[in-house]
Amino acid sequence: MKLVPSAATVKNALSAHAAIGLLAGALLYLVCLSGTVLVFYEEWQRAEQVDAPEMTAIDAQAVQRGVAAVLESxxxxxxxxxxxxxxxVPELPRATITxxxxxxxxDAAGRIAAPEENKWSEFLYGLHYTLHLPGVVGITIVGILGMLMFALSITGLLAHPRIFRDAFRLRTRHGGGVGLADWHNRLSVWTLPFGLAIAITGAxxxxxxxxxxxLASRYYGNDLEAVYAPIFGGEAKPDTAPGPVPAVATALDYMARNHPxxxxxxxxxHDPMTAGQHIQIVASPPRRLIFGEYYAFDAAGRFHGTAGLSDGAIGQQMAASNYNLHFGNYGGLPVKIAYCLFGLALTVVSATGVYIWLGxxxxxxxxxxRLLGAWHGVIWGAPAALAVTLVARFAxxxxxxxxxxxxxxxxxxIVGAVLVAGRRAAAEASIGAPATI
Known part of the structure; x- marks a missing residue:
């Protein structure tokens, strides 16, 4: 007996297949959209709490007093x-303890001034980093989307051999989706180096x-810190016996004298107010892409060494450079503006790609x-919902x-757009009108 699925089963399977593709496209669009807005992460924090104390620098003794006050609280x-x-720092001239x-x-004297209030910025960060999904699940999905973006960029190039020759050719008045495809292809070419960098570092x-x-499960007895130690340095063994307030000012004074x-x-x-506590300072060398070097000190402020992110193995330096390259945290405001514009172009590319596919x-x-309606709901609903959350923050x-x-x-x-699209399609079918996209 030969099992052959019915025509209705095949149709439903194709619709389900398309819906899964639409879901992947929607998640990629959300990551691109949120990443574009997140470029100004520090600026959003300042806008959220404009009355927070700001300063270009803070004295080491003031930091010591602040640490002691927070630990006492x-x-x-x-x-x-x-x-x-x-x-x-110039992008966020505030001293904050978390x-x-x-x-x-x-404040500049090291006194506790006010609670930090930047929940909207953190909400935005969570949307881009994990899609608000639990921990490793969310960040893994976002990493897979980075791989998907890389694959789409490469296959798009291979599928259009004239894509560079036609880099500035736009047939905006042609029908059949040609104009939309031209915008999609042109923006893809113009942002190709940026898109590949974002995709690779994001993945x-x-x-x-x-x-x-x-790796921790297979080789390190579920010790996650042991996996990261060769790259970012390890932590000392904990000792929970009580200890004094660590000498943060001494460590900062060492940095000022030796690395001005x-x-x-x-x-x-790490593990403050215990006998096993130690101090770690993150500092950014000039004209380097790495997010910083780790300088290790004991609780008395004595220097013990660096992790090697600035001058260690090439793999360490590459790992430490991923973050700034992905988020645009280098070069100041001009680089941020460029990242925002390129990110907006990638967002448009991700949106138009699905429209072209449905066409x-x-x-x-x-x-x-209904799938087309769902995509309309994603494209216009996501930025609108993001804007409403920002309004809610200030309201x-x-x-x-x-x-x-x-x-x-x-x-x-999405639900509203699907319902509207379904009713419109039913109305067109009842009068024999041709469906449009």
């Missing part, structure tokens, strides 16, 4: 595993976590108005449920 709470001090339970701004960043988990030309961005305290299916006789403050607002509005936009 956490007495009686579960001990924080890490304490981060963000030092003023622990496992709180984040506060410091590397996104898939690093799942790769590290696999290197901009310090972060001070990290080709339509011309082959496979017209799916209702830091506690507004940005994630729920965004995804709720996006789902409503």
């Amino acid at each position: 956490e007495r009686g709470k579960p001990p924080t595993t890490h304490l981060y001090v963000h030092l003023p 622990t496992d339970t709180q984040a506060v701004h410091l 590397a960043i996104g898939l690093a976590s799942v790769t590290a988990y696999a 030309d290197i901009a310090i961005t972060y001070v990290t305290l 080709k299916r339509r011309r082959r006789g496979v017209y799916e108005p 209702f403050g830091n506690a507004a449920p940005f994630t729920a607002i965004f995804w709720g509005l996006l789902v409503l936009a």
